[in-house]
Amino acid sequence: MHHAYCAIDFGTSNSAIALPGAAHRVALVEVEPGQRTMPTAVFYTLEGTAPHEDPRRLYGRQALAAYVEGHEGRLMRSMKSVLGSSLIDQGTDVGGGRSVRFLDVIAGYLRHLKSLAEAQAGEPLKRAVLGRPVYFVDDDPERDAQAQAALEQAARQVGFAEVSFQYEPIAAALDFEATVDHEQLVLVADIGGGTSDFSLVRVGPERAKRVDRANDILANHGVHIAGTDFDRHVELAAILPLAGYKARGPAPAEREVPNKVYFDLATWHLINTVYTPARVMELRRMRTFYADAELHARLMTIVEHKLGHALMAKAEAAKIAVADGREGDVVHIDLDPVEPGLQALLAEPQALGAIEADLERIVQAGLETVRLAGVAPEQVEAVYLTGGSTGLAPLAHRIAAPFTRARTVRGDRLASVAQGLGLHAQRVFA
DSSP, X not given: OOOOEEEEEEOSSEEEEEEEOGGGOEEEOOOBTTBSOEESEEEEEOTTOOTTXXXXXXXXXXXXHHHHTTOSEEEEEOGGGGTXXXXXXXXXXXXXXXXXXXXXXXXXXXXXHHHHHXXXXXXXXXXXXXXXXXXXXXXXXXXXXXXXXXXXXXXXXXTOSEXXXXXXXXXXXXXXXXXXXXXXXXXXXXXXXXXXXXXXXXXXXXXXXXXXXXXXXXXXXXXXXXXXXXXXXXXXXXXXXXXXXXXXXXXXXXXXXXXXXXXXXXXXXXXXXXGSHHHHHHHHGGGGGOSSHHHHHHHHHHHHTTOHHHHHHHHHHHHHHHHHSOTTOEEEEEOTTTSXXXXXXXXXXXXXXXXXXXXXXXXXXXXXXXHHTTOOGGGOOEEEEESGGGGSHHHHHHHHTTOTTOEEEEOOTTTHHHHHHHHHHHHHHO
């Protein structure tokens, strides 16, 4: 069987790669032992590296484990969020005075996925379908086009001679279509780490045989809001106030302390910018801005010990724990690395209040998708949920609620887009 092509779901939080399989099906590559998806994470480490050598790179769960275990190095996550921004061609320090462009970080991750797929395929892969959100950047077509061009550049940089793109929610619709026995209208909600994308698609067994599905896509819409935004709001609401967020300065002015450092610490792709020597020196000089010296001391502990990513991970875990818990439960967030015995508390009303504006924008994006198609909500027969953030039950319920006649179908939250991209790759390349 010819395996000269693949499909890549390069996600904000998790990624996967698909190859053609038997009987016109697709198979996801085992990207880590027993795993078909892996975190979109890279850890640069100088440990075991000679002074003149480039940093060694770990990927996925290995990268996260190395960071959590305290190995010296630099963790990179949510690299997809950099696409379409001015950061893409800028360098970031990865230790030992070495700097790597963000574009090259993305290319290195794609190269790793490609090598895993080639090992399974037994031959070089020169053609690829890559998923993309409906909007990399909201309300800015020029930057959106730049984002896709940068991702294509990274893909070609690692050896793909032919690159095609497909919308991620359309890919999810193709995966859903493989399970239906009659024609129907489905609203696909792909809520991931970086974007929330919707597509209204006509699917069915007969339509599945077509290569050109343009007429079956009735509308696309999306917003650049998703799981990492929820994490940011949770961290700002529950964790960072213990390190001075929204704190006041000395009397008599009692001005609120500058908040940019807190927003950067709560944004995955900006955390590393807080650790530059000049920035650290600037933050040290801000000591007199705080009426409570303890809050400033905690901030400096976070910065000097590079705890930003660890705190983001704690915010994410707390968000999930609140969503999975019973009503009235309070989640205790252990902040021992910042200060022994320090804890933050997060209850469901506080968590939902912190992300309420984002939830509403996402729900409205789903309704807008149907409106753009000229379809009434009651005509939608299925709401197909995919993407890691659909595991947040309040969000899933609110997305589905307006579509009173539709059944709610949950796809594989982390793998359905990659499966669908693989099906699309078959139709494009086979």
